[in-house]
Amino acid sequence: SQPLRIAVLPGDGIGKEVMPEGLKILEKAASQFNLKLSFEHHDWASCDYYAEHGQMMPDDWKARIQDCQALYFGAVGWPDTVPDHVSLWGSLLKFRREFDQYINLRPVRLFDGVPCPLAGRKAGDIDFLVVRENTEGEYTSLGGTMFAGTEREIVIQESVFSRIGTDRVLKYAFEVAKQRARKHLTIATKSNGIAISMPYWDGRAEEMGKNYPEVTTDKQHIDILSARFVLQPDRFDVVVASNLFGDILSDLGPACTGTIGLAPSGNLNPDRLFPSLFEPVHGSAPDIYGKSVANPIAMIWSGAMMLEFLGRGLPQGEQESYLKAHDAIVKAIETVLASGPRTPDLGGDASTQQLGDAIAALI
Amino acid sequence: SQPLRIAVLPGDGIGKEVMPEGLKILEKAASQFNLKLSFEHHDWASCDYYAEHGQMMPDDWKARIQDCQALYFGAVGWPDTVPDHVSLWGSLLKFRREFDQYINLRPVRLFDGVPCPLAGRKAGDIDFLVVRENTEGEYTSLGGTMFAGTEREIVIQESVFSRIGTDRVLKYAFEVAKQRARKHLTIATKSNGIAISMPYWDGRAEEMGKNYPEVTTDKQHIDILSARFVLQPDRFDVVVASNLFGDILSDLGPACTGTIGLAPSGNLNPDRLFPSLFEPVHGSAPDIYGKSVANPIAMIWSGAMMLEFLGRGLPQGEQESYLKAHDAIVKAIETVLASGPRTPDLGGDASTQQLGDAIAALI
Ligand SMILES: CC(C)[C@H](C(=O)O)[C@@H](O)C(=O)O
Ligand SMILES: CC(C)[C@H](C(=O)O)[C@@H](O)C(=O)O
Numbered sequence: 042s043q044p045l046r047i048a049v050l051p052g053d054g055i056g057k058e059v060m061p062e063g064l065k066i067l068e069k070a071a072s073q074f075n076l077k078l079s080f081e082h083h084d085w086a087s088c089d090y091y092a093e094h095g096q097m098m099p100d101d102w103k104a105r106i107q108d109c110q111a112l113y114f115g116a117v118g119w120p121d122t123v124p125d126h127v128s129l130w131g132s133l134l135k136f137r138r139e140f141d142q143y144i145n146l147r148p149v150r151l152f153d154g155v156p157c158p159l160a161g162r163k164a165g166d167i168d169f170l171v172v173r174e175n176t177e178g179e180y181t182s183l184g185g186t187m188f189a190g191t192e193r194e195i196v197i198q199e200s201v202f203s204r205i206g207t208d209r210v211l212k213y214a215f216e217v218a219k220q221r222a223r224k225h226l227t228i229a230t231k232s233n234g235i236a237i238s239m240p241y242w243d244g245r246a247e248e249m250g251k252n253y254p255e256v257t258t259d260k261q262h263i264d265i266l267s268a269r270f271v272l273q274p275d276r277f278d279v280v281v282a283s284n285l286f287g288d289i290l291s292d293l294g295p296a297c298t299g300t301i302g303l304a305p306s307g308n309l310n311p312d313r314l315f316p317s318l319f320e321p322v323h324g325s326a327p328d329i330y331g332k333s334v335a336n337p338i339a340m341i342w343s344g345a346m347m348l349e350f351l352g353r354g355l356p357q358g359e360q361e362s363y364l365k366a367h368d369a370i371v372k373a374i375e376t377v378l379a380s381g382p383r384t385p386d387l388g389g390d391a392s393t394q395q396l397g398d399a400i401a402a403l404i
Numbered sequence: 405s406q407p408l409r410i411a412v413l414p415g416d417g418i419g420k421e422v423m424p425e426g427l428k429i430l431e432k433a434a435s436q437f438n439l440k441l442s443f444e445h446h447d448w449a450s451c452d453y454y455a456e457h458g459q460m461m462p463d464d465w466k467a468r469i470q471d472c473q474a475l476y477f478g479a480v481g482w483p484d485t486v487p488d489h490v491s492l493w494g495s496l497l498k499f500r501r502e503f504d505q506y507i508n509l510r511p512v513r514l515f516d517g518v519p520c521p522l523a524g525r526k527a528g529d530i531d532f533l534v535v536r537e538n539t540e541g542e543y544t545s546l547g548g549t550m551f552a553g554t555e556r557e558i559v560i561q562e563s564v565f566s567r568i569g570t571d572r573v574l575k576y577a578f579e580v581a582k583q584r585a586r587k588h589l590t591i592a593t594k595s596n597g598i599a600i601s602m603p604y605w606d607g608r609a610e611e612m613g614k615n616y617p618e619v620t621t622d623k624q625h626i627d628i629l630s631a632r633f634v635l636q637p638d639r640f641d642v643v644v645a646s647n648l649f650g651d652i653l654s655d656l657g658p659a660c661t662g663t664i665g666l667a668p669s670g671n672l673n674p675d676r677l678f679p680s681l682f683e684p685v686h687g688s689a690p691d692i693y694g695k696s697v698a699n700p701i702a703m704i705w706s707g708a709m710m711l712e713f714l715g716r717g718l719p720q721g722e723q724e725s726y727l728k729a730h731d732a733i734v735k736a737i738e739t740v741l742a743s744g745p746r747t748p749d750l751g752g753d754a755s756t757q758q759l760g761d762a763i764a765a766l767i
Contacts, residue, residue, distance in 0.1 A: 118596070124595075124603070125595060125596035125625075126595050126596050126597075126599050126602075126603055129596045129597070130599060134597070156523075157523065158522055158523055158634050158635055159521055159522065159523065159634075160519075160520065160521055160522065160523040160524075161523075179597070179598055180597045180598060180599070181598075181599065181600075182599040182600060183600070184562070184563075184600040184601065185600065186600075186604070191567075192567060192568065193566075193567070193568075194566065194567035195564065195565075195566050195567070196564070196565040196566070196600060196601050196604045197562055197563070197564055197600070197601075198562070198563040198564075198565070198598060198599075198600040198601035198602075199547070199560055199561070199562050199563075199600075200547075200560070200561040200562075200563070201558065201559070201560055201561075202558075202559040202561070203556075203557065203558050203559070204554075204555060204556070204557035204558070205555065205556075231648070231651075232487075232488060232489050233481070233488035233489050233492045234489075234492070234497070234542070234543045234647070234648065234651065235542055235543060235544075235561060235648070236489050236493060236543070236544065236545040236561075237544075237545060237546070237547040237548065237549075237559060237560070237561040237562075238547065238559050238560075238561035239489075239561075240487075240489055241549070241559045262488075263651075263652055264651045264652050264654075264655035264656075265655055265664070267630060267652050267655055267656040267659070268655040268656055268658070268659035268664050269659070271521050271522075271634060271656065271659040271660055272521055272659050272663075284597070285594070285597065285598070288594075288597065288626075288627045289626055289627050289630050289652065291627075292627035292628055292630060292631040293627075293630040293631055293634065293656070295631070296630070296631035296632070296634040296635050297634055300635075301628070301631050324628075
């Protein structure tokens with residue numbers, strides 16, 4: 042069969058430093074497990090590109106990558122030269138939307154060897170998934186300003202929740218929960234304050250739940266839910282949330298496991314009509330860029346998620362090697378986290394490259 | 405001078421259990437420090453009232469309390485009988501808006517004797533203020549549904565940021581920061597995703613900052629900011645946030661100090677054109693109601709904040725006894741937290757009343 046085509050977009054800042062390590066691991070895994078991957082490199086979707094061209098991506102960006110099976114993405118953003126909302130809406134958020142990557146899947150796991158900021162928690166205690174809506178909700182450029190520049194200035198910002206968008210993320214989350222041991226789904230809401238969209242979200246969740254009698258649910262307002270991530274992280278199994286709430290919870294969750302530097306994510310189009318995108322949750326981190334100290338694990342783990350997702354899309358007989366490669370990479374990450382080497386964020390003095398080498402050696 | 409008139413509204417659930425303890429302390433403080441307080445009791449703004457009258461408050465609710473100097477408020481909400489958005493929009497959120505309580509002030513402090521969920525933090529390490537916008541922003545009932553009940557259903561939710569509303573909360577936060585030792589203000593945002601209102605918020609913050617050269621600032625996206633509450637809580641001094649973000653941060657902050665059961669809040673109209681409202685951050689907690697196990701400290705601490713706020717509104721000569729009463733109550737809370745008795749939430753078996761008695765005895 043044809044190789045799987047993967048568009049490689051390092052983006053900005055430490056995205057450019059961790060990407061080579063991610064690729065190193067994917068190439069090692071490909072040779073070990075006999076995967077057929079072909080990589081296509083792009084230097085756009087970056088603020089460097091913007092500096093030269095006045096836009097984040099070439100006009101024909103879609104044509105260039107839409108036939109790929111996946112996008113392997115570093116990080117985007119360089120606020121000193123391009124305002125964040127310009128760089129993000131001009132690249133990452135465009136991918137999510139135009140490729141209808143309506144699920145943002147973010148595992149939260151506490152590993153051996155990673156100091157946990159929460160007292161008394163050990164590896165295994167925290168192990169849940171955040172399923173975030175990824176195309177609509179609170180993230181919009183809809184709205185505007187009235188009486189601009191005067192004392193009476195009023196700014197309206199709109200959020201948009203469609204039935205299609207709401208139902209499909211809820212359905213995905215219920216499906217995922219159903220396949221897990223604990224079969225529990227937490228539904229983030231704020232229907233007591235945000236009085237139109239959130240009661241709607243609650244109602245759709247209740248409706249969807251009727252199809253999943255085997256999944257237990259609880260609905261929590263985002264304020265107390267955030268508090269419980271800190272106080273009772275062991276109670277969560279799968280958490281489903283709107284775009285904004287999912288964004289918050291998928292930084293907060295990883296923080297509770299020690300660092301957001303390890304957290305991977307998959308921006309999925311589960312229907313496989315468009316390429317899905319895999320990226321670390323951490324951003325471009327201008328403060329540490331250029332020193333080769335960035336931890337590449339989130340990039341590498343995102344690569345493993347990509348292999349798993351790609352594998353599941355293949356005919357039965359070809360799936361297994363991809364799933365095995367995923368497991369081998371995650372296992373190698375576990376081993377390196379437990380016994381080193383470590384980058385400075387985890388108290389060591391290994392470089393980005395050394396970490397990549399150490400993980401590659403274990404596969 | 406006339407006594408200060410305080411409307412007492414216990415509300416629902418544990419609001420009814422902690423209120424008597426709050427009043428016990430205020431009465432003790434009044435007699436010890438010679439304060440002139442007069443209490444007016446109301447049983448509306450509660451779901452019990454709703455059950456009887458089909459609305460949360462009497463039609464003339466405003467007339468009944470608007471001449472008070474403050475509202476001392478327990479908690480509202482009883483989702484089994486009244487949906488949260490109905491009970492809240494029919495009472496608490498109405499007070500905040502119609503009495504223009506545009507500041508929600510929420511201290512976050514780690515105390516001796518309270519087990520901290522964060523590893524290695526001790527009393528004094530965490531001590532900051534959340535200044536939350538309290539009347540507009542994301543909390544609205546504006547918007548609606550199109551193609552209702554069909555597959556094409558679309559729900560629009562609007563957020564509203566006025567220049568007046570934005571500037572006054574920023575100004576208040578800068579003023580508060582200016583008076584503190586560290587003089588640092590963190591500005592919560594999400595301008596990379598929420599593309600109309602949040603860039604506006606950022607711009608107004610930058611503008612306002614020009615008037616406060618002595619205050620250092622940093623702007624953080626709500627996702628990473630939430631993560632840093634867990635990872636680096638000691639770095640915060642004053643945090644200013646929109647209504648929704650302030651809501652999240654002021655539950656998350658207290659969670660990082662061990663429990664949201666202790667957190668107080670002041671819903672302030674700093675211009676004193678309307679009564680301000682003082683309430684615990686915890687809600688009505690249906691799950692523990694009726695057992696006399698609720699921790700009354702948030703209610704009591706909110707009472708102390710009320711005395712401080714009321715005091716500062718009095719002529720110079722009369723202020724001091726109120727400020728002293730505030731300090732005495734906070735001191736008594738510290739002592740009881742450090743050496744007991746403790747309610748079950750903090751690992752003891754004292755009742756709500758016993759805790760109130762213990763604090764009263766120290767004043
Ligand atoms: C009950 C709810 C509407 C309220 C809010 O979100 O403001 C509460 O969480 C609070 O923080 O006071
Ligand atoms: C960079 C930003 C727009 C993005 C988001 O908010 O979605 C990021 O925080 C993330 O979580 O992927």
